Amino acid sequence: MDSTAGPPLCFPNLNSSCRRLLRPPSETVLLYTLLAFVSLLTVTLNILIIFSIYHFRQLHTPTNNLLLSLAVCDLVVGLLVMPIEGLRYIETCWLLGRLMCALSPYLFYCLVSTSLGHMVLISIVRYLTICDPLHHNSKLTITNVNVCIFLCWASSIIYNGLFTMDHLGNPDRFSSCHGECVVVISRISGTVDLFVTFVGPCTVMIVLYMKVFVVAVSQVRVIQSQTAANAKAPTTRKSQTKAARTLGILIVVFLMCFCPFFYPALAGQDSSTTMSYFSVLSWIMLLNSCLNPLIYAMFYPWFRKAIKLIFTLRILQAHSREVMIM
Template sequence: MDGSGGPPLCFPDFNSSCRRPPLPHSESAVLYTLLAFVSLLTVTLNLLVIISISHFQQLHTPTNILLLSLAVSDLVVGLLVMPIEGLRYIERCWLLGSLMCALTPYVAYCMLSASLGHMVLISIDRYLAICDPLLYSTKVTLNRVKISICLCWACSLLYNGLILMGHIGQPDRFNSCHRECVVVISHISGTVDIFIAFLGPCTVMVVLYMRVFVVAVTQMRVIYSQTAATKMRAALTAKRSERKAARTLGILIVVFLMCFCPYYYPALAGQDNSNSLSYFSVLSWFTLMNSTVNPLIYALFYTWFRKAIKLIITLRILQSRSQELNIL
């Protein structure tokens, strides 16, 4: 029994165990409730996307296949990564052993990188659909999209394996006490990661979406100029459409930046990125929440998703030939 009067040992049987002051029971209860809600919401939303696209034949399009794969990565974040990260913070002690210490960061980084990669693929898909509609069906096929998805996952697995190679091989090398789980990304690796996994994808998304916006506005103006409606009504409608397009694109980009920018603060500040930093949990959860928001900004804007939710909740998808229903 520890009689030093300091914070209790995480593992009383080991004198070299970490000492962590426990959270008050009321605070722990609130945090566990919040954690359960966020994780369940993330899993539910992404599961609805997966069921909808998988079940209904009308939704088997290249764009929706990208959404499906994106939802799979975000589902894993809500199902595994969020609960483990929440447990780490609430309990203050690492209770899952060295093997999970080695694997958990790798899984988390892979899922987030894959999610980011899918968003880039979706921006490319939308760019081709709007800017080159005549050749879209020949350039973007299901097989090509599936190959792109496989490459996205493979690159995410390989890239994060290289970034975390040292940690995976020796997960306790930065531990200061028994059964701690410290993950450190060096400043050099963090700087490289900024360019490869953040600035590069961010630049591609912004440039493509801005190009999509410009082309969409131009096409709308041409359409409205050819209608028989009054010029005043056409002008007002065009302005509303332009504002709506700008608002949607702005939401996509701003949410992405809000979720991912904080994570790269240590590297920008010239520090090593480590989960032992006092503010790391805040940076981490900003990034993880992107998996909750993704199904909202990429799926809830579609009317077919709302129709699919009603069919799923009412169990109509269990009826024969329900996969052939018209929901578009």
Template sequence: MDDTGGTPLCFPNLNTSCRRLLRPYSETALLYTLLTSVSLLTVLLNSFVIFSISHFRQLHTPTNTLLQSLAVTDLGMGLLVMPVEGLRYTETCWLLGKILCALAPYVFYCLSSSSLGHMVLISIDRYLTICDPLLHSSRVTLTNVKICICLCWACSFTYNGLILMDHLGHPDRFSSCTGECVVVVNSIAGSVDLFMTFVGPCTVMVVLYIKVFVVALSQARVIQSQVAATDARAAPTAKKSQRKAARTLGILIAVFLICYCPYYYPVLAGIDTSTSLSYYAILLWIMMLNSCLNPLIYALFYPWFRKAIKLIFTLKILQDHSREVKIM
């Protein structure tokens, strides 16, 4: 019991309901190393994306602004959420106090739903670029994109505040001892959240991607049929560009779905989503891994990102007029 004779303390050497099995030191060290490495890699890669788009003027486009904002979301996941969840998973007790117990899940939920919102915005941007280029050039401006990003963040903060209202007000209501931080989202709220922040947006993304892919193939056929009447070098380039845009968007969505789907298993199984579930940490880290994979996808499929990384590592960004370098 604590000093007041109330809630029992959650110490690993006491036989309390909060007690967890102690891991061997070597296993704990390995977990710390692995989780820290993933967190640092996520922060580093997304920092490169943010800096590259900010530094080079040629990258100041509406599409890249969306990618940059998504990278900020992923950076927050690596900088704020991964270290906290790594500490929760490796230690026997919650060491960060009641206030962070309330705020940590809220930050995670906001970042994850914001990431989903950015993916939807990127899908819409790609759809308009390929399927309706005239509308894209007239409507998709830097100002409009920034307004959409602000709305995305505002909706995320508001919505997740409602979902976690009870936890934010009473973060210890599911804790059976001092030193425990349990977050529970009941099956009803979880079902609503499943459709509001996953099924609905993902359906929009998949439908848009299918349309983008179909239109890209159609345009490629038209370009190929008109190759005799146009520049023989421009046609293959345009064809390749359209296919690459569709392929990159498809890979982003596919990786996103693979990482996010497992997290909703408890809801699909009809049970409450709780941090006390034995497999919760696995589902959570698979989901957070998406924040590390996104910039790797950029590195594989966006030549401008690879060139920017090269300029950063060779310190050519310190030269005069480096902001004006043609990077695309």
């Protein structure tokens, strides 16, 4: 009787249940369709990267090991984090229980910071490749890169364990009713995380990419002056433009995805999942896991060739692992 008089509950059998916001059926279908599309696209793109690097022996390089680890991180984001965060927003109730309420924020922050760490490592690799070409082969060994990957994962796991320790120990402390999973990051913790997770890595990336761009342009100018061939001028200008565009995309997309999420910390406010715009901020950042394979892999010709071989089923042929795709 009472259930028909008021708003529906998240858990009708519990008097302490939260109220549930009902959406129009058309809106619910649209949101679930978008969620499925984005999650599936993220998973598919990253699986293609993982399979390509794993299958073709020519791609077993230190740099590609880094791309492989990044793809694994973004794959888990698309496979677990995106569906969980989508379910939280669409249903307006937390239906996954106390344990998942404790673990899901930790998983979210851990994977995002790990992905960010891989971006920094990629910027370091590109810096060494362009700015120190004589020694980068001795520095960028498979062992060294694998150690960096391990440290990236380990530091993210430890740091975010400390960062979310209070929530992991008591996930219900900010919940006012059953059907809520509230995560609150204090202003002090948010400010520390802002510098550790965003300002520091962002500064490293921008500085390294700017150095890479300056060195690349200077090398092109040296080649141009040595050849003294006018016919090469259009090619040189095109190369400079392409380098500037690629570096610009990398930095701008990163900033566009991560800056909004740190708005509460920048504004000196506590961050909470109950904020009306929190879901928008978190999803903008999650979309970076879908864009990563496009930015870091699809610019490579070998990736496009690998996709062609996969979809034409030529990978089923004998000795397909030995195909030269670079």
